[in-house]
Amino acid sequence: MVIRIIIAIFVLNSALALSFRDALNAYNKRQYRQSIKILQKLSRGNIKFYTDEALILISKNYEKLGELKNANMIRNFMIQRKYRVEHNEVKKALTGKSDIDDLDELSQGLLKVYYTMLSSRYQIYLKRKTKKNKDIVIRFAELLVEQDYKADKAQMILDIFQKEEQRIKDAIYHKKYFVLASYGSWQDEIILIDNSNGDEREINSTAEGTLLFAGMTYGNAHHEYRFQLGLGFGAATVGEDSANFDYFQTSVGETLFSFTSGYLIKTSDNVAIGVSVPIIFRIGDFTEPENFTIEQGTVITTGLLAHFVWNINKYFLDMEFGKVMKFRSTFINVGIGYQF
Amino acid sequence: MFNFRCLIIAIMTFMSLGAIAYPNFIGYSYQSCITCHYNPYGNGPLTDYGRALGATVVSSKEILKESLSDEDRSEMSSFLYGSYKGDTIKPHANYRGLYYKTDIGSENSQAEWINMMANVGATIRPTQNDNFFIVASIGYAPEPSNKVAGEEQSTFRSREHYVGLRLNKAHGVYAGMMDKIYGIRVPDHNSFSKTATNLTMNDGAHSLLYHVTKEKFDFGFQYFLGNLSQDEDVRPVGWNTQFEYSLNNLNRVGFSYLAQSNTYSSQNMWALHWRAGILKGSSLMAEFGRVTKEFDSADPKTSEYFFLQNHILLKRGLFALITFEQFKDDIEDTAKTLKLGPGLQYFPFQSIETRIDLYNLRSISEENYSNDTWSIAGQVHIWL
Numbered sequence: 001m002v003i004r005i006i007i008a009i010f011v012l013n014s015a016l017a018l019s020f021r022d023a024l025n026a027y028n029k030r031q032y033r034q035s036i037k038i039l040q041k042l043s044r045g046n047i048k049f050y051t052d053e054a055l056i057l058i059s060k061n062y063e064k065l066g067e068l069k070n071a072n073m074i075r076n077f078m079i080q081r082k083y084r085v086e087h088n089e090v091k092k093a094l095t096g097k098s099d100i101d102d103l104d105e106l107s108q109g110l111l112k113v114y115y116t117m118l119s120s121r122y123q124i125y126l127k128r129k130t131k132k133n134k135d136i137v138i139r140f141a142e143l144l145v146e147q148d149y150k151a152d153k154a155q156m157i158l159d160i161f162q163k164e165e166q167r168i169k170d171a172i173y174h175k176k177y178f179v180l181a182s183y184g185s186w187q188d189e190i191i192l193i194d195n196s197n198g199d200e201r202e203i204n205s206t207a208e209g210t211l212l213f214a215g216m217t218y219g220n221a222h223h224e225y226r227f228q229l230g231l232g233f234g235a236a237t238v239g240e241d242s243a244n245f246d247y248f249q250t251s252v253g254e255t256l257f258s259f260t261s262g263y264l265i266k267t268s269d270n271v272a273i274g275v276s277v278p279i280i281f282r283i284g285d286f287t288e289p290e291n292f293t294i295e296q297g298t299v300i301t302t303g304l305l306a307h308f309v310w311n312i313n314k315y316f317l318d319m320e321f322g323k324v325m326k327f328r329s330t331f332i333n334v335g336i337g338y339q340f
Numbered sequence: 341m342f343n344f345r346c347l348i349i350a351i352m353t354f355m356s357l358g359a360i361a362y363p364n365f366i367g368y369s370y371q372s373c374i375t376c377h378y379n380p381y382g383n384g385p386l387t388d389y390g391r392a393l394g395a396t397v398v399s400s401k402e403i404l405k406e407s408l409s410d411e412d413r414s415e416m417s418s419f420l421y422g423s424y425k426g427d428t429i430k431p432h433a434n435y436r437g438l439y440y441k442t443d444i445g446s447e448n449s450q451a452e453w454i455n456m457m458a459n460v461g462a463t464i465r466p467t468q469n470d471n472f473f474i475v476a477s478i479g480y481a482p483e484p485s486n487k488v489a490g491e492e493q494s495t496f497r498s499r500e501h502y503v504g505l506r507l508n509k510a511h512g513v514y515a516g517m518m519d520k521i522y523g524i525r526v527p528d529h530n531s532f533s534k535t536a537t538n539l540t541m542n543d544g545a546h547s548l549l550y551h552v553t554k555e556k557f558d559f560g561f562q563y564f565l566g567n568l569s570q571d572e573d574v575r576p577v578g579w580n581t582q583f584e585y586s587l588n589n590l591n592r593v594g595f596s597y598l599a600q601s602n603t604y605s606s607q608n609m610w611a612l613h614w615r616a617g618i619l620k621g622s623s624l625m626a627e628f629g630r631v632t633k634e635f636d637s638a639d640p641k642t643s644e645y646f647f648l649q650n651h652i653l654l655k656r657g658l659f660a661l662i663t664f665e666q667f668k669d670d671i672e673d674t675a676k677t678l679k680l681g682p683g684l685q686y687f688p689f690q691s692i693e694t695r696i697d698l699y700n701l702r703s704i705s706e707e708n709y710s711n712d713t714w715s716i717a718g719q720v721h722i723w724l
Contacts, residue, residue, distance in 0.1 A: 239709025250706040268620040310618050329712040330700050
């Protein structure tokens with residue numbers, strides 16, 4: 001008799017184990033309704049006889065079928081059946097009435113249910129990206145990280161959110177204003193025309209001075225457009241390249257007006273590198289020798305400059321250099337600015 | 341047995357704590373040279389940590405990207421790409437070659453390849469740690485361009501040989517032939533901050549150096565007798581000091597002073613310097629200094645220089661850099677020279693550095709006008 005009972009229990013257990021496996025196989029084959037039927041058969045239709053594994057599987061099936069209400073009902077039943085007291089404490093923490101950090105170590109079974117809820121809620125969030133859904137997912141993920149239950153997977157979800165937030169934040173365009181004072185140097189040339197025969201002579205000069213700018217940047221974390229208005233005062237040494245002609249002046253006053261527009265890519269939060277196109281109006285106080293006419297004493301010109309900006313808090317170092325047409329050599333501008 | 345994983349973790353930890361580094365590496369939050377170099381002011385052989393840092397954080401991963409992890413790279417960063425051992429003797433080799441073309445576009449343009457240095461040497465650690473060590477390097481050095489007429493100089497010389505003793509974490513004493521501590525120790529030997537101060541690669545001296553390092557500052561004092569291989573009358577004897585203070589882990593300000601003299605001349609100079617990290621490897625470095633030189637037969641003359649160099653980390657191993665310098669040979673005079681040098685620096689693989697700089701040189705004077713000149717410098721640097 002005893003042997004028969006043992007054999008019966010063994011056969012029954014084998015049948016149960018096999019059936020649960022069948023339910024799992026059906027779930028894996030996406031036969032969700034079939035999987036539920038097997039599980040119902042296993043428990044003779046009474047929810048009280050479901051094991052935790054069976055309940056989790058049945059809730060997953062409902063979820064896949066889109067019957068979220070049923071899925072939640074199953075999970076809530078599991079929680080109420082075994083973890084009511086713990087869950088009440090968790091609810092307080094999740095609603096902000098207490099700190100997640102203050103929770104005691106929760107039961108593994110409860111954490112398993114929470115993990116299922118996290119996965120489920122995350123799937124729901126991916127379909128409907130509402131703030132409410134996101135907040136729920138974040139709360140469950142933070143709880144699991146704190147409880148160190150599948151923390152890596154929960155953290156992965158938190159990281160995805162963080163990256164998403166950062167991406168959104170980085171894409172936002174801001175308008176900022178700045179002032180800049182800089183040291184500039186340039187070499188340009190004037191043309192002296194001999195009134196008697198029309199001969200032209202190129203006279204070169206080197207100038208240096210102070211440039212003041214006010215401008216605006218419009219950009220996000222990846223790139224920016226830069227516009228600036230500038231006023232510069234310089235002193236030039238004007239010489240002559242021709243051995244048979246004598247023209248030499250020092251401390252010749254030059255005034256520069258400029259409008260520069262640029263495009264810079266940010267290699268990091270604080271460093272930008274790009275190009276600028278200035279439009280420069282330069283006036284020079286060159287002395288006109290008797291019987292000669294000066295050309296290019298006043299010029300309007302443009303060019304292409306390499307432009308670099310390093311930000312340190314509100315201050316920045318600004319460097320520009322490159323070619324300006326009608327100027328003989330590199331236009332150099334190095335300055336320190338303040339961003340409002 | 342050296343633990344490479346620990347080393348990688350240590351590198352990452354120090355980076356995040358901003359503990360230590362090498363001039364422009366303040367961009368990675370490294371502020372002082374002592375962790376990466378045996379010499380607390382940089383230059384010379386690297387410590388194990390410095391080698392591993394060079395192999396991982398500094399160098400590109402593009403070559404053998406799939407087959408070598410950072411841990412592997414760290415492991416093979418010892419001599420001749422070998423792995424670490426708790427050696428008493430740590431050999432090193434160092435080569436730097438320079439291609440230099442001057443006056444580009446002019447009839448006077450000249451180009452040459454210069455073997456700047458080819459050193460071999462060793463760091464001997466009798467106690468098998470970095471608290472007590474002997475550093476010696478010998479090798480080829482090109483003849484200086486300003487060599488004394490009629491004086492034959494050997495092209496093989498000892499670059500450095502000194503004994504270092506760290507009394508504890510904070511205090512260290514060094515004695516022997518080494519570089520003088522002054523200003524920001526950039527490797528640009530043609531910069532005005534090096535040429536005006538007479539602190540280029542072969543201006544080391546037999547000296548005694550005392551160094552203190554704390555979380556917030558580094559202080560050094562050095563007394564030197566000049567290079568003892570030189571004749572006594574031309575050998576400059578003097579002292580120098582440097583103080584660097586951290587405003588935070590990304591900003592360091594400093595002051596340097598040096599006074600020296602020989603039978604015929606005396607020189608004293610000071611500099612203010614600033615290094616700032618702009619994060620993710622980018623940095624700003626600036627130095628302003630004055631040098632007063634007095635010869636027996638002439639009035640003293642004071643020169644002034646300004647050095648500004650910016651590194652931009654474009655991707656791991658690749659930097660864009662811009663150097664802007666100004667030099668006044670005589671502060672009483674209005675004439676000055678400007679130098680602008682955009683460049684690229686690339687570490688394609690561990691222990692290999694390549695660099696190219698384009699220099700635009702401009703003279704500004706009330707006496708005359710002169711055209712800008714252009715030159716180009718390409719460098720290959722290999723350290724094993």
